[in-house]
Amino acid sequence: MTRALALHLGVIAALFAAQYLLPSYHQTNIARIMVLAVFAMGYNIAFGYTGLLSLGHALFFAAGLYATGLGIELAGLSAAPALLLGLIAGGAIAAATGVLALRTSGVSFMIVTLMFAQTGYLTILYFGTYTRGDEGIVINRAARAIGSLDLSADTPRYFAALTLFAIALLINLMLTRSRLGRSMIAMRENEQRSRMLGYNPFRVKLIALVISGLYAGAAGAAYGVLFGYVGASFATIQYSILPLLYVLLGGAGTTLGPFLGALIMFYLIDISSGYTTAHLFVVGAALLVLVLFAPKGILGTLRERAVKWLP
Amino acid sequence: MTRLIGMTPSRRGLLKGMAATASALALPGFVQAQSSAPIKLGFQLHRTGIGAAYGRWYERTTQAALKVVNDQGGINGRPVEVIFEDDGTDPKRGAEVVEKLASQAGCDAIFGPLFSHVVIGSAPRAGELKVPYLVCSEGYHVASGMLNRWTMQPGITDVRAQVSSMAPWVANNLGKKVTMVFPDYAFGHDHRDYFTAAIQAQGGEVIKHIAIPPTETSFTRYLPQIPKETEVLYHVMVGPAVLTFVKELGEFYGTGARPEIFGFIDSLEAVDTASPGLEFLEGTHFWEGNCRVKQADASENEAFYRMAVGVDDNGASVSDAKDISTYAHMFSCWETLFILKAGMEAAGYQGVADRQKLVEAIEAMTTMPESAAHPQGDKVFNAKMHQVFGHQNISKVEGGKLVRVYRTSIEETMYENDTDYTAMSF
Numbered sequence: 001m002t003r004a005l006a007l008h009l010g011v012i013a014a015l016f017a018a019q020y021l022l023p024s025y026h027q028t029n030i031a032r033i034m035v036l037a038v039f040a041m042g043y044n045i046a047f048g049y050t051g052l053l054s055l056g057h058a059l060f061f062a063a064g065l066y067a068t069g070l071g072i073e074l075a076g077l078s079a080a081p082a083l084l085l086g087l088i089a090g091g092a093i094a095a096a097t098g099v100l101a102l103r104t105s106g107v108s109f110m111i112v113t114l115m116f117a118q119t120g121y122l123t124i125l126y127f128g129t130y131t132r133g134d135e136g137i138v139i140n141r142a143a144r145a146i147g148s149l150d151l152s153a154d155t156p157r158y159f160a161a162l163t164l165f166a167i168a169l170l171i172n173l174m175l176t177r178s179r180l181g182r183s184m185i186a187m188r189e190n191e192q193r194s195r196m197l198g199y200n201p202f203r204v205k206l207i208a209l210v211i212s213g214l215y216a217g218a219a220g221a222a223y224g225v226l227f228g229y230v231g232a233s234f235a236t237i238q239y240s241i242l243p244l245l246y247v248l249l250g251g252a253g254t255t256l257g258p259f260l261g262a263l264i265m266f267y268l269i270d271i272s273s274g275y276t277t278a279h280l281f282v283v284g285a286a287l288l289v290l291v292l293f294a295p296k297g298i299l300g301t302l303r304e305r306a307v308k309w310l311p
Numbered sequence: 312m313t314r315l316i317g318m319t320p321s322r323r324g325l326l327k328g329m330a331a332t333a334s335a336l337a338l339p340g341f342v343q344a345q346s347s348a349p350i351k352l353g354f355q356l357h358r359t360g361i362g363a364a365y366g367r368w369y370e371r372t373t374q375a376a377l378k379v380v381n382d383q384g385g386i387n388g389r390p391v392e393v394i395f396e397d398d399g400t401d402p403k404r405g406a407e408v409v410e411k412l413a414s415q416a417g418c419d420a421i422f423g424p425l426f427s428h429v430v431i432g433s434a435p436r437a438g439e440l441k442v443p444y445l446v447c448s449e450g451y452h453v454a455s456g457m458l459n460r461w462t463m464q465p466g467i468t469d470v471r472a473q474v475s476s477m478a479p480w481v482a483n484n485l486g487k488k489v490t491m492v493f494p495d496y497a498f499g500h501d502h503r504d505y506f507t508a509a510i511q512a513q514g515g516e517v518i519k520h521i522a523i524p525p526t527e528t529s530f531t532r533y534l535p536q537i538p539k540e541t542e543v544l545y546h547v548m549v550g551p552a553v554l555t556f557v558k559e560l561g562e563f564y565g566t567g568a569r570p571e572i573f574g575f576i577d578s579l580e581a582v583d584t585a586s587p588g589l590e591f592l593e594g595t596h597f598w599e600g601n602c603r604v605k606q607a608d609a610s611e612n613e614a615f616y617r618m619a620v621g622v623d624d625n626g627a628s629v630s631d632a633k634d635i636s637t638y639a640h641m642f643s644c645w646e647t648l649f650i651l652k653a654g655m656e657a658a659g660y661q662g663v664a665d666r667q668k669l670v671e672a673i674e675a676m677t678t679m680p681e682s683a684a685h686p687q688g689d690k691v692f693n694a695k696m697h698q699v700f701g702h703q704n705i706s707k708v709e710g711g712k713l714v715r716v717y718r719t720s721i722e723e724t725m726y727e728n729d730t731d732y733t734a735m736s737f
Contacts, residue, residue: 025414032407122524125496134525135427135450135497136402138435138457152439228435231402231428232496238401269404270411273397277358 004311008173011256012166019158029270031158033262034165035222036246040258041172042215043243048252049181050208051188053106055240056097056113059120060213062235063093064220066124066131069230072143074130080146083221090217091210093120098209102202105191114237121235136231144225157226164222165259168215172255175211176311184208185253216243249290251297255311260298349392350385350660352651353412353421354644355433360400362426364581368637369423369447369644370395375620376645379683386652387660393648394418402432409433413442419655419663422466422647423447425640427498434458441737443669445651447643449473449600451501454698456730460737463697465673466647467600467640470501472724476703477573477598478509480717485571485596486542487515492533493547495522502547502575523548523556530556534563537570547575554582561591572596576603576706576713580637583627585711592708596716599704601687603638604713616645616686625712642687649684650676667737674733691721695731700724 018030039061046052067089071082101112125133144152151157175181183204186194191201224230233239242265243258250261265283272282294301303310354373357366377393385391394416398405405424412418420443424430427450437444438459446453446464451471453464481489489510493499499522507517519538523530537544548556557578572595584592602609603626605617620641621629628634650673658665658672674694681689690701700721706713 023414025410028410028414029407118526122526125525128495128497128500132431133496133500135431135452138431141435141438141459152435227406228439229402229406229432231432233402233428233432270407277397279397280359 039219058239060216064217086221094213251299353418358397467643482513
């Protein structure tokens, strides 16, 4: 077993143990953070590894959220197939977006993805008869279960979030070590050179974006079922920027960076709001410090300066 | 040596005695902690985000009500503490704030959120945590039955009641051909659906619905869609673009002929009706939950509430005449805190184990007479809907000030549906 695999299994084991060690408040927080970290991992696959700076990932998260929520509430699906539907919706919307948006690159790609996401947000509002627009819908508590496992209860919810997180993290690790993962990094580092070597950049980037969308869709689907609410605010630009911040904070192009970023950002807001009403200023100041002194994020900087083997 | 039978304690007896003594010594302290520890209430506050203008005044109103409650001896003789936590007017953060207030701060109950999406996003978690969640939202989502047994709205009427009760007066006094301008999301859709039905019941009709996408910052391209035969223009907008909307409406009509204009004060909450550009509002009408300008017949209770919160006769802060309050809505925080007090006292509330008793005590409430606890007026609570019903006001802008011209009865605001939260399990 390599050091990297041992580290990742260790993180998963620590999160498993946390269920028994942490007070109830932090258990639920960590469950939320793990789901959001899966979203950020997906963002990291597109941005951190492939160099696709997207401002449209809220669309993929919302696709998973709404496919699952509406699947349960309108189509009468049970939670398991609805979660699968959410996963597929995230990937499918990412594929459709990618086919068009990947004709552009750089700042243009960022703007086009932003426009797609905004269209998705307005579509949710337009079909308010079904989606209840900005207010959103509550997923019936009885439907938030897989078999006899009640996912609205604290312990099953935590383990469901941990299972999703563990699968997503290990796939992410495998991906970074695979041929596909290396070709994704090649796109980020030098697309022209990769093309000259025989790679098809459009194909590689589209695959990366679809995988990224699957992650975001899975996170959205899980968020809906685990926390019981489906709302249009998750499709706003704020939720495209959040995973970007998590990734930048934790370390772009590192497998554990998205989780660390989500964890720190959550508790930065949570703790600072207990001391000051200007907690958003604290978050802003922390991000400024990060950009100035650790532009590669926490784990990115750590990898650069000390732990070279960190994936 | 004489052995004193029964006087020599065994080891087990000694331990029992020590335990009993320790318990006896500890008990007064425990009772003391139960009887004098503060009641902790969590307030889910829109301090930042789109609801910040409301949040600022909701906090002030709650602080004022808290002072009155504590000056009167608190709840069940215990002091009351309110912990305010910002939710950023965001439903995801809202659910996290409910979690924080209930699980970390150990609040006995949570109250205060206004924006519908935040309430709907947070209510499931309140239900899971089994913490009483008293919202000040005016949305129909509570009475519609979509939430849970722990979520209630006893401090403010809902949009369905407000909108429906306006239609008769509008039809009889302003006109029967109505054009509606509303935000194209759920809050606006509630206005669209319930007012359209209510005006039809009065023999009138809505001849045009103009839905404004929530991302709009200018409204000039929508205003020409208002049909010429419109007799009444009904508008309701929220958010930072409100002032722009109202100003552009004024520029659109200028000094020429215009239909009668009836709006919800939501369009102008925290905005001075005497602001430059709003002169055209002179002679137009507004719904108000509570009258911003102190009326000539204001009750002693209303005057007391106004003074306690620090609002002058024009509806502005007593310390800054430019700081206009959200007077039509913010009374809900005041009244909700007093309902929590009444509910806790009726339930003999001691601690979090009595949360269910608190919900049941509020469900047992029916009429709420006008008083210092209910300065907006008397109300009727419908336990099945978890929704309160009360008077609504229609005011006219005269000399730049809002003067009430009509106050509905409670009966005019009532409606029926099949919601029954009391049949739901806890």
